[in-house]
Amino acid sequence: MKKTSTLSMAAALMMCVVPAMAQKTASQGIDEYRAMLQDGNPAELFEAKGEDLWKKARGPKNATLEKCDLGKGPGVFKGVFVELPKYFADTQKMQDLESRLVTCMETLQGFNAAEISKTAFGRGEMANVTALATWVAAESKGMKFNLSQSHTQEKTFYEVGKRLFFQRGGTHDFSCASCHGEEGKRIRLQDLPILTKNPGDGVGFAAWPAYRVSNGQMWSMQLRLNDCYRQQRFPYPGFASDATVALSTYLGVNAKGAASIAPAIKR
Amino acid sequence: MADPMRIRAQASGDKATVRVLMSHEMETGQRKDASGKTVPAWFIQEVTAKLNGKDVFSAEWGPAVSKNPFLQFTVKGGKAGDKIAVTWKDNKGDTRTDEATVS
Amino acid sequence: MQNRRETLKQSAVVAGLLATAGFPQFAHAAFNKAAFDAKSVQDAAKAAGATSMAESKDVTIIGPDIAENGAVVPLGASSALPGVKHLLIMVEKNPSALVAMFHVTDAVEANFSTRAKMGQSSDVYAVALMNDGRALWAKKEVKVTLGGCGG
Amino acid sequence: MNKKTQLVLASLAAALVAAGCASGPSVAELNALTDKIVKASFRDQSHVKVARLTATDETNTACSEADVAGKPLDEKIAKRIEEANMKAIKWPSDGKFIGDWKQGEAIAQSGRGLTWTDSATALNGGNCYNCHQMDKKEISYGTIGPSLYNYGKIRGVSNPDDPASKPIVEYTWGKIWNAKAYNACSNMPRAGHMGILNETQVRHIVGLLLDPKSPVNQ
Numbered sequence: 001m002k003k004t005s006t007l008s009m010a011a012a013l014m015m016c017v018v019p020a021m022a023q024k025t026a027s028q029g030i031d032e033y034r035a036m037l038q039d040g041n042p043a044e045l046f047e048a049k050g051e052d053l054w055k056k057a058r059g060p061k062n063a064t065l066e067k068c069d070l071g072k073g074p075g076v077f078k079g080v081f082v083e084l085p086k087y088f089a090d091t092q093k094m095q096d097l098e099s100r101l102v103t104c105m106e107t108l109q110g111f112n113a114a115e116i117s118k119t120a121f122g123r124g125e126m127a128n129v130t131a132l133a134t135w136v137a138a139e140s141k142g143m144k145f146n147l148s149q150s151h152t153q154e155k156t157f158y159e160v161g162k163r164l165f166f167q168r169g170g171t172h173d174f175s176c177a178s179c180h181g182e183e184g185k186r187i188r189l190q191d192l193p194i195l196t197k198n199p200g201d202g203v204g205f206a207a208w209p210a211y212r213v214s215n216g217q218m219w220s221m222q223l224r225l226n227d228c229y230r231q232q233r234f235p236y237p238g239f240a241s242d243a244t245v246a247l248s249t250y251l252g253v254n255a256k257g258a259a260s261i262a263p264a265i266k267r
Numbered sequence: 268m269a270d271p272m273r274i275r276a277q278a279s280g281d282k283a284t285v286r287v288l289m290s291h292e293m294e295t296g297q298r299k300d301a302s303g304k305t306v307p308a309w310f311i312q313e314v315t316a317k318l319n320g321k322d323v324f325s326a327e328w329g330p331a332v333s334k335n336p337f338l339q340f341t342v343k344g345g346k347a348g349d350k351i352a353v354t355w356k357d358n359k360g361d362t363r364t365d366e367a368t369v370s
Numbered sequence: 371m372q373n374r375r376e377t378l379k380q381s382a383v384v385a386g387l388l389a390t391a392g393f394p395q396f397a398h399a400a401f402n403k404a405a406f407d408a409k410s411v412q413d414a415a416k417a418a419g420a421t422s423m424a425e426s427k428d429v430t431i432i433g434p435d436i437a438e439n440g441a442v443v444p445l446g447a448s449s450a451l452p453g454v455k456h457l458l459i460m461v462e463k464n465p466s467a468l469v470a471m472f473h474v475t476d477a478v479e480a481n482f483s484t485r486a487k488m489g490q491s492s493d494v495y496a497v498a499l500m501n502d503g504r505a506l507w508a509k510k511e512v513k514v515t516l517g518g519c520g521g
Numbered sequence: 522m523n524k525k526t527q528l529v530l531a532s533l534a535a536a537l538v539a540a541g542c543a544s545g546p547s548v549a550e551l552n553a554l555t556d557k558i559v560k561a562s563f564r565d566q567s568h569v570k571v572a573r574l575t576a577t578d579e580t581n582t583a584c585s586e587a588d589v590a591g592k593p594l595d596e597k598i599a600k601r602i603e604e605a606n607m608k609a610i611k612w613p614s615d616g617k618f619i620g621d622w623k624q625g626e627a628i629a630q631s632g633r634g635l636t637w638t639d640s641a642t643a644l645n646g647g648n649c650y651n652c653h654q655m656d657k658k659e660i661s662y663g664t665i666g667p668s669l670y671n672y673g674k675i676r677g678v679s680n681p682d683d684p685a686s687k688p689i690v691e692y693t694w695g696k697i698w699n700a701k702a703y704n705a706c707s708n709m710p711r712a713g714h715m716g717i718l719n720e721t722q723v724r725h726i727v728g729l730l731l732d733p734k735s736p737v738n739q
Contacts, residue, residue: 026660029436029513036434036444037485042335044273045290155545156554163555166588168581169574171635171717172648172710173701177588179665187651187663189438189515213442216292216334233635235573236566243562267438282479295487297465312401323477329406331461331469331487333442339483340472358401515661 030189034265043134043211043263046218050135053128059109068104070097070136081140082260085249087151094157096248098222099240101132117239121223126239130220134209137262145206145255154249157242161250164243165195170233176247178232180204190267197254202261205251210264218263221248274367276342276351283345283369285316285324287338287353295330311336313356318342319349345369406468411460411507414468415497418456420505423497426451429508431459431496432483440488440514445469447496448481451506456499457482462509463492488514552586568641580606584706599705607702609714610695618690618727619681625729626736628722629655635717645717647726648710655729656736665708673731674738681731693727 054065054077070080071088085096091103099117106113111125119126149155165176179187180195193204208221219227225244229237237244270290276283289311296308308330316324323342342351347369354364405417415423432446447457454474460467464487472482480498488494491514497507546554556575563571580602587594594602631646633639650659654668672693678686695702698713712718718726729735 026436026515029434030438030515033434033436033438033444037442040286040288040337040339042288042290042337045270045288045335048273049270152545156551159546159551160555160558163551163585163589164559166585167555167559167574168585168588169577171573171715173581173715174710175585175588178708181588182665185663185665187665188661192665211335213333214439216441230636230638233569233573235563235569235571236637238562238564241562242558246558293487318477321477323475324473325475326470326472326482327401327406328470328484329466329468331464331466333485333487337444337483337485339446341479341481343477343479513660 026189037213037265041211041263041265042216043138043209043218043265046131046134046209046211047138047263048135049128050131050133050138053132054135059105059111061108061110063108063110065101065104065108065132067108068101070100070104077136077139079140079143081137081262082143082145083147085157085245085252086148087153094153094242094245094249096221096240096245097133097136098129098220099245101129101136102240105129121220121226122217130209130218130223133220134218134263137209137260140260141262142259145252145258145260147249147252147256149253157246157249158253160242161246161248164247165250172233174232174234176228176232195251195254198256198258201259202264203258205248205255206258206260207262207264207266209262210266212266214267219266269361269363272353272355272363272365274351274353274365276345276349276367276369278345278347278349278369281344281346283318283342283349283351285338285340285342285345285351285353287336289336289338289355289363291334291336291355291357293330293332293334293336309357309359311355311357314338315354316340316342317352317354318345320352402471405471407466408468409466411462411467411495411497414460414466415458415499415505415507418458418468418471418499418505419503420497420499421503423505423507426498426506426508429496429498429506431494431508431510433494433510433512435511436513436515437488438515440490442485443488443494443512443514444483444485445494446481446483447472447498448479449496449498449506450480451498451500453501454480454498455501458495458497458499459484459486460495460497461486461488461492462495463490464488467495488512490514566637569635569637580701580705587706594706602705603702606699606705606711606714607695610698610702611713611720612691612694613720613724617724618694619732620721620724620726620728622725622728622732622735622737624722625725625727626656628718628725629729630659644719644722647712647718647722649726652709657739658736669730669737672737673733673735678731678738679733681733686731690727690731693730694723697723697726 057064067074070077071083071086072080081097085094088095102113102116105111116125168175179192183194185192193199195204208224210219212219222239222244225247226237273288276285291311292309294306294309298306300306310330311328314326324340349369350366351369352364352366354362356362402418405414408414408417428451429449433443437443445459447459457472457474457480459469461469469486470484474480492512493509494512495507495509497505499505559574563574565571583594583598583602628647629649632648632651634645649655650662652663652665654662654670657670676689678689681690699711700707700709701711710717713723729737
């Protein structure tokens with residue numbers, strides 16, 4: 001059976017003109033809703049918990065995290081968030097905020113990093129990693145993203161991250177770019193940030209960790225990426241795996257100059 | 268043990284606006300878990316507040332208040348330096364009190 | 371000199387006095403189960419003590435026109451009328467309408483905000499329950515949209 | 522597994538430096554490294570297997586590569602991909618293209634299915650509203666794809682059974698079944714081809730788009 005005609009193709013193209021007027025009130029309404037939620041972001045609850053966890057002696061070694069080196073020297077937490085992921089010489093690895101916190105929990109406090117990485121989001125020590133990440137991120141609020149690209153691995157991870165971003169697969173042929181490759185698009189009523197360049201202050205990479213009102217959960221960047229991959233119908237990305245760190249590197253480098261608003265409040 | 272609340276109280280003129288975030292699941296009792304079992308209701312039922320030790324506010328809540336609840340109220344006569352203490356009690360009898368200073 | 375038993379007895383009396391006479395305006399702080407179990411706006415108001423209901427311009431309900439997610443819908447109720455005893459926030463189409471009941475005292479303004487769960491688009495109500503038993507209400511419609519990927 | 526891959530990578534980088542290659546790894550090396558990282562980072566979860574990534578077809582690999590390069594797909598390859606996908610389209614077994622628009626609307630609304638948190642056996646949704654406007658009453662629609670409001674009406678389909686409507690009816694079926702038959706690197710999933718929707722469901726979606734009584738055409 002032979003199908004398509006150029007005529008129907010032309011018709012398909014013609015319908016691309018979208019009436020935007022009727023939508024205006026809906027998106028204005030949504031904006032108003034979001035504005036109402038800004039005052040009183042429950043992420044503050046997790047922020048407070050994270051700060052407490054940083055200072056508390058815990059784990060088999062009964063130590064605090066106050067000597068943790070998140071990239072700017074032991075104990076420095078201001079400004080580290082907007083420079084991660086980066087290469088760490090001691091672990092010889094590219095690490096994002098969460099994987100680095102887990103490293104500190106292992107080396108300083110004696111926790112088992114592999115065990116933590118296997119724990120489901122929101123449970124046990126993983127929930128503590130998220131709270132810590134929320135607090136550390138909050139300590140860089142308003143600062144601009146500025147990831148290093150000086151180490152070979154930092155450049156290589158950017159390139160790998162770019163390939164992951166455009167990788168089509170799964171049952172739906174989706175890649176990250178299917179939703180985040182063009183400006184001004186929406187899924188349902190959600191605006192989709194373009195992530196191949198700086199999408200602006202507090203958008204995309206500069207908004208997470210964020211509190212999700214739809215499920216009342218605090219979501220770290222690792223969970224954000226994990227759920228993107230889930231909805232892409234991809235298989236399960238390991239926590240702080242090279243793939244998620246490489247993708248974060250790509251997004252973080254692209255976000256250069258964007259001011260962080262993390263922790264944000266999201267749908 | 269429940270996590271601490273976040274209380275912000277700000278004086279302006281002759282009153283203080285109090286904003287509270289509480290850490291609580293607020294289970295409706297109508298949700299089912301993965302195995303199909305109903306998750307029992309678990310929610311804050313009573314919220315009270317004291318200004319410098321004197322009762323000023325009370326409310327009753329049902330399970331339809333959102334998870335990790337937000338509350339805002341305005342205390343007459345509240346001024347900078349005053350102590351505001353907020354207490355919640357849930358349907359399991361668990362309770363928590365936190366205090367903040369009006370700024 | 372008091373013996374131990376008498377001391378106990380006396381403190382029990384003091385506690386009893388405090389409980390009943392301490393703060394009359396907090397006498398109804400116990401959880402009103404009937405009101406929160408009631409299905410409709412009318413039944414919830416009745417269970418909270420309303421004897422009549424009327425719409426009023428002096429009661430205000432604040433909420434968004436559209437909620438991006440029904441799990442968290444910011445709602446506020448207020449009234450400048452004298453004689454308001456309780457302010458109630460209700461969602462008509464929830465399984466039980468009553469979300470929150472705030473007790474108005476001399477110490478606070480009759481102006482409260484919280485956030486509610488909404489199962490679907492619905493009218494939301496602020497109901498001011500007056501000292502004389504009248505329930506004065508205001509309502510507005512809140513549309514709840516399906517966000518995200520519709521999963 | 523993290524460490525292992527990164528150590529491999531480190532030695533690769535070291536080798537490149539030793540060879541005096543200051544410009545870093547080549548495109549082929551980066552592609553190979555990405556494949557390695559994908560294999561090491563993703564795992565099976567429930568019914569969702571890693572093979573969904575590693576065993577994907579030329580349509581996806583070629584389009585991904587073009588996207589990374591930031592260039593459109595080579596015309597010849599695009600043509601070959603479109604032809605292969607066109608050939609793979611299954612037309613309705615009973616010749617009936619138009620289903621029940623009401624059921625089509627429910628399928629269009631649903632974004633469920635095929636994630637690792639979905640049941641492996643439940644019927645999947647079509648995800649249509651995620652990207653397209655359809656029924657005008659639904660304000661929560663996406664804009665990744667064009668608006669499909671009045672899809673049939675605009676194309677002059679007043680009776681889908683009329684032979685004059687045949688090209689549009691068939692194009693609509695084909696586009697839903699396998700969008701890549703018409704545009705090799707389309708963002709649109711291949712709903713029938715990849716087993717997202719079954720034949721009956723595709724029929725209902727075609728009904729939603731082309732039935733003059735469907736809210737899409739009001």
